[in-house]
Amino acid sequence: MAATKPIPTLRGEEKVYFEEAKNGRLVYQLCRDCAQRIFYPRTVCTNCMSENLEYVASAGKGTIYSFTTLHVPGHPEFADDVPYTVVLVDLEEGVRVLADLVDCDPDDVKVGMSVEVLFEAVTEDFTVPRFRPSAQ
């Protein structure tokens, strides 16, 4: 049995993001002043530096921009999980997120593959977004 998975120490907007994940929402930010779409959440807009930002839920669908499959665990906590795949996903809304990929043989992962989000509770208090191949 591997040790407990890492739970990040969360501050400020980081807390908001993972609170939303617990509610089943993968959020990014929209700048109300310049319409910039931002991920990960910031205090100011990456384009115009406005603080007038709102959280918006993504539909959770996108394509794999790139990936790597770990055959050696990144940390002892992941020893039971190898091989596992970490993906960079370009969401349809135009932002990029990072998560792991489940329900997919590592040999079948491809750049450009369609994926969709799911949510998994790591603990009672901490939920992470993950991806799996799209249903269609």
Add this chain to the structure above:
Amino acid sequence: MSIRDTVAIVGAAESDVWESQGRSPIGLMAQAIKRALDDAGLRKDDVDGLFTASSYYHMPALNLSEYLKIFPRYVDSTTIGGCSFVSHIQHAAAAIQAGLCEVAVIAYGSTQRSDRGKLVSMAEWLPYEEPYGLQHPISSFGMIAHRHMAEYGTTSEQLAEIAVSARQWAMKNPKAPYPRPLTVEDVVSSRMVSSPLHKFDCCLVTDGGGAMVITSVDRAKDLNSKPIYVLGAGEAANHRNILGMDDLTTTEAVSSSQRAYAMAGVGPADFDTVHVYDAFTISALIQLEDLGFCKKGEGGSFVENGRIAPGGELPVNTNGGGLSYCHPGMLSMFLLLEAVAQLRDEAGERQIPDAQLSLVHGMGGALAGHATAVLSNRRG
């Protein structure tokens, strides 16, 4: 105003490498500094500028001041990852030109090999990456390599050519640890770590340290060592975490190198030796593209057929590099020291005849920070 041709490297030395023989990271720094000062014909009381970066010490310039009883009037521990020491050259040149110091020491030491498994990194995690089990930094480079393969058709065999070439150079370096050649088959059949990168796509894990002494070109005239002039320098940065790297296949090495080339008035075709940050085969390949040695996407075919190996048209990482000589965690000190060895005609069996102009490019993090230096044994 520019730092072009205002300063020279007048002392350069490695500490003991591979295993530290009972020395601490700062002990290796101190050993290298003594050797570099001896090389320059200077004493520690001459040092008034102190530059260092470290994975061990939170405020490394202060540790070094205390450890060596050096009392600088200019202090810089800029940390932009493994390329920090290349950036320190530019910073030292600016400080010397501004009269804020006259004799700068740049130092590094690490016992990463002796520490294996015990090293506690000071690096923070991005909360949006931490839950997913990435192995830093190889998983980031795995994603970079897969994207390069998808966009440009680059193959694992082409990446392996970089490791094979590095080993061929290392076999001409009496201090390198592996005296046997490496084949493409050896690389692609070695253990997969974080796909598509295998064990032999990765650098060695060694101990090691180094130091350089930099002073004005005027002061260099009074010293006995052969000065190596800084003709150009550049820096750039655009992200910290792999999630923040918008384009995984083109990096700020482009802008960093263009700044250095413009300052020096040179271009990629002018270099006799090239020293790039080969923490991974893919990192070297992307730098060769971004530094202008081939077009974007053509790095795979560029490194085939021994082009960067001994006897090839472009001598790259002539000491064996991080892949086959020495990589204590922050490689750029060793890229710089090898360039200096070549320009001083002190590189032994691997010497490039009449080498006059060398390019050193370092990256920090996963192709996140960049620093470039154009060095020559002749004034600009």
